[in-house]
Amino acid sequence: MTIDMGMYRVLLATKTSIMLKPDREEYIFRAETFKFTLRRIKSEIDQQLSGIKYGWILEFEGESPDLSLAVSFATEMSEFFLSVLSLETSVESHKSIPILGYDISEGITERAFIQYFYNIPISRLQIADLETYHNHLEAVWGYEGKKKDRLYRSIRWFRKGLNEDDPLDQFLALWQGLETLNPLLAEHYECENGGKEVIEKKCFKTGQTYYDERTTKQGLERFVTEININKDTWKKISKLRNKIAHGFESFQNLYNDCILLIPALGKLLHDGISIILGFEYDERVSKHLSSISPIKIGDTQIIECKLHESDIKKIPKGYPHPYFTAEFEIEQFKEGERDGFRVRSTSKPFFNCGYTAGSFSVSGRGVDVELEEIE
Secondary structure: OOOOOOEEEEEEEEEEEEOOOOOOOEEEEEEEOOOEEEEEEOOHHHHHHEEEEOOEEEEEEEEEEEEEEHHHHHHHHHHHHHHHHHHOOOOEEEEOEEEEEEEEEOOOOEEEEEEEEEEOOOOOOOOOOOOHHHHHHHHOOOOOOOOOOHHHHHHHHHHHHHHHHOOOHHHHHHHHHHHHHHHHHHHOOOOEEEEEEEOOOOOOOOEEEEEEEEEEHHHHHHHHHOOOHHHHHHHHHOOOOOOHOOOOOOHHHHHHHHHHHHHHHHHHHHHHHHHHHHOOOOHHHHHHHHOOOOOOOOOOOOEEEEEEOOOOOEEOOOOOEEEEEEEEEEEEEEEOOOEEEEEEEEEEEEEEEEEEEEEEEEEEEEEEEEEEEOO
16 A cells, blocks of 8 residues: 655754854755754744744654654654754753644645644643642651652652653653652562562574563562552553563554553552552542643644645745744633633734634643634
């Protein structure tokens, strides 16, 4: 089956203090079927679109089956370039963010377009009872176990896991929190901290069965048994950790598996911390645990439409790329037991062509969106 490929252009931005020498307006890299261009953020429009005053615009041009996959690949390549740049300098470069993308294929008149806005972050609405929070805060602070520092670090790993926006990073943060908790769980269940287990393996070359010994975390194993988690789920989580650590699987498969298993892993860590502290949480907490995701509520606002122009060179207007300016209004609402946000957008196009009135959406779940106007 032949997949139709188009040509796409994607803009991303990153905040960094790294400079390149010799000093140039832009730096162009070509690899296989794509081109990657780096240029410093200088113009007011660069700053307006990216929300970044000092850093880099990263421009990708290459083939892709569709715009969504082009944005994903451009983001992956951008992170690759920035990671190597950090390796070169030992200086941090922040995560790259997509700004906009559009179809630049020859011989077409209708072009997919997408733009991302990051200037009105919305968090998941969750109400914490002040008295309960204060009691829990005092209990964590006053915890008298021998390994208090590991409890603090495990809670920190949990928070880091919630905040991560890469599936592998999110999975590993939550897993690290669970492993950090192992000595406390062993103390809680009055068992050994570690042990040995003989497991059956099969040689992938000869197919012959052999036996190997592995170290087990007894506190964690006892905890999993006691809370009666689905054995298949726990096995998948453990195997996924090994696949990530030892490179047994393609990254695409790992991403997909992480997204599926992250809610269960997050709940495991939260339950483990709760058991150590003797806490109980209401059902709203469990509901949020079931929807842990690398995609954060309201982090990104998106406009998608179709541009109508056969000559790609005619589309820009006063800037090398087509773009919208947008103003957003956020309204918090409560309907019965349901809390949420409504986002209204007024947008203005800056390009020299017609377009199909598009859609406006917000990342994540639980946000009501109303598109008020695209002028």
